[in-house]
Amino acid sequence: MKPTQILLADDHHIILDGLKVVLSNNDNMQVAGMVTNGNEVLEFARKYPIDLVVLDINMPELDGISCARILKKELPHIKIIILTMYPQKSFVNEIVKIGIDGCLLKNNTGKELITAIKRVMGGQAYFDHLKAFSDDKDEVIRFKLTPREIEIIKAISNGLKSEEIAEQLFISPHTVLTHRKNILKKLGVNNTNQLIKYATKQQII
Amino acid sequence: MKPTQILLADDHHIILDGLKVVLSNNDNMQVAGMVTNGNEVLEFARKYPIDLVVLDINMPELDGISCARILKKELPHIKIIILTMYPQKSFVNEIVKIGIDGCLLKNNTGKELITAIKRVMGGQAYFDHLKAFSDDKDEVIRFKLTPREIEIIKAISNGLKSEEIAEQLFISPHTVLTHRKNILKKLGVNNTNQLIKYATKQQII
DNA sequence: AAAAAAATACCAAAATATAGGTATTTTATA
DNA sequence: TATAAAATACCTATATTTTGGTATTTTTTT
Numbered sequence: 227m228k229p230t231q232i233l234l235a236d237d238h239h240i241i242l243d244g245l246k247v248v249l250s251n252n253d254n255m256q257v258a259g260m261v262t263n264g265n266e267v268l269e270f271a272r273k274y275p276i277d278l279v280v281l282d283i284n285m286p287e288l289d290g291i292s293c294a295r296i297l298k299k300e301l302p303h304i305k306i307i308i309l310t311m312y313p314q315k316s317f318v319n320e321i322v323k324i325g326i327d328g329c330l331l332k333n334n335t336g337k338e339l340i341t342a343i344k345r346v347m348g349g350q351a352y353f354d355h356l357k358a359f360s361d362d363k364d365e366v367i368r369f370k371l372t373p374r375e376i377e378i379i380k381a382i383s384n385g386l387k388s389e390e391i392a393e394q395l396f397i398s399p400h401t402v403l404t405h406r407k408n409i410l411k412k413l414g415v416n417n418t419n420q421l422i423k424y425a426t427k428q429q430i431i
Numbered sequence: 432m433k434p435t436q437i438l439l440a441d442d443h444h445i446i447l448d449g450l451k452v453v454l455s456n457n458d459n460m461q462v463a464g465m466v467t468n469g470n471e472v473l474e475f476a477r478k479y480p481i482d483l484v485v486l487d488i489n490m491p492e493l494d495g496i497s498c499a500r501i502l503k504k505e506l507p508h509i510k511i512i513i514l515t516m517y518p519q520k521s522f523v524n525e526i527v528k529i530g531i532d533g534c535l536l537k538n539n540t541g542k543e544l545i546t547a548i549k550r551v552m553g554g555q556a557y558f559d560h561l562k563a564f565s566d567d568k569d570e571v572i573r574f575k576l577t578p579r580e581i582e583i584i585k586a587i588s589n590g591l592k593s594e595e596i597a598e599q600l601f602i603s604p605h606t607v608l609t610h611r612k613n614i615l616k617k618l619g620v621n622n623t624n625q626l627i628k629y630a631t632k633q634q635i636i
Numbered sequence: 637a638a639a640a641a642a643a644t645a646c647c648a649a650a651a652t653a654t655a656g657g658t659a660t661t662t663t664a665t666a
Numbered sequence: 667t668a669t670a671a672a673a674t675a676c677c678t679a680t681a682t683t684t685t686g687g688t689a690t691t692t693t694t695t696t
Contacts, residue, residue: 593682593683608683611684612684615684623683
């Protein structure tokens with residue numbers, strides 16, 4: 227059987243190096259390429275016949291999730307496994323929607339990645355940390371932020387005050403205040419400080 | 432020559448796995464152990480004769496920097512290389528003070544780690560990303576936070592208000608306000624929102 | 637023991653955020 | 667084309683942070 231052609235994507239070379247060696251020990255898997263951002267993933271996937279991509283979420287230029295979305299539309303036969311540092315609930319929704327095949331945390335052995343790849347190539351989904359990722363899916367959905375809200379959060383985290391945000395987005399300061407209220411409520415946090423910590427950890431910003 | 436005995440410390444197993452394989456290809460280096468937090472590093476180092484530790488900064492229980500500090504006092508012959516995700520200016524000072532032997536970013540090839548280890552074992556320091564780490568050392572020193580200030584920042588990021596922080600630390604609310612003022616001034620940020628973003632990115636919290 | 641750094645405490649005014657609402661318009665989606 | 671979701675806007679009151687000061691005590695370093 228032809229070995230599974232795998233593309234590795236992570237902006238940290240040392241992780242790529244590690245992953246490569248881990249997978250190289252396996253006869254029916256071959257690392258076809260290693261790239262460091264989402265755009266390079268697309269370029270590579272359009273050019274070479276790969277079977278599976280291991281995608282880090284946080285990459286410069288084009289992040290893993292956005293990349294996966296494009297990839298699944300353009301080349302739906304390519305399997306996608308997301309490899310991330312932390313469980314990011316904010317993405318569960320997207321992950322399911324896009325049709326990503328597998329998800330696992332970096333806090334995991336190489337063996338587990340191999341298991342995941344095998345499972346996914348066999349047509350099954352692999353969400354080892356399903357619990358961590360979606361232990362309360364409804365909650366996640368309920369808390370889903372709108373694009374505008376994410377814009378607002380980013381502005382807040384940059385230290386802009388409501389009035390400045392309003393100017394920047396050409397809307398009324400009242401609207402900004404409303405957004406802020408909604409955001410706090412959705413995320414179940416009490417104030418902006420908690421919001422920023424949460425958003426940073428969840429890598430919304 | 433006896434191979435260099437190396438202890439790897441990172442809270443992400445997949446990185447440990449990767450590092451191990453990368454180093455295993457080298458005859459005069461041997462991975463003596465792999466651990467996932469600072470306390471385990473200390474336990475291991477007290478028990479087994481290791482030559483060098485590769486330390487991640489961000490680990491649960493006992494972080495890399497604190498661990499290095501203890502290690503250098505207790506077992507000064509052990510070389511320490513810090514391996515971190517981002518250049519964290521806030522730590523440059525500490526790194527120099529503690530006498531850490533090397534520093535490199537995870538965004539780096541395995542080859543570079545091997546080079547670093549060789550260099551460090553040869554008695555030299557290895558700060559490949561010295562520039563990233565300390566392109567403005569004076570600034571870093573000027574901006575250095577006191578332990579108390581870091582405590583305050585953590586509390587703020589948890590969403591506590593000044594009064595609550597005061598209660599928690601058994602000090603006057605006025606003192607908390609003073610600390611907050613000093614922190615903002617030291618870090619050159621305009622408000623708490625910027626502070627939290629900065630602190631999170633720099634991984635002060 | 638002296639000097640420097642860190643932690644402590646207080647005052648007062650101005651600026652901002654938060655909490656409680658209601659309500660209309662625009663944009664997606666079924 | 668209905669319907670739902672998102673974005674918009676406003677009001678009032680209270681809570682909290684931020685700014686600009688001064689100053690003493692404790693701890694650390696030289």
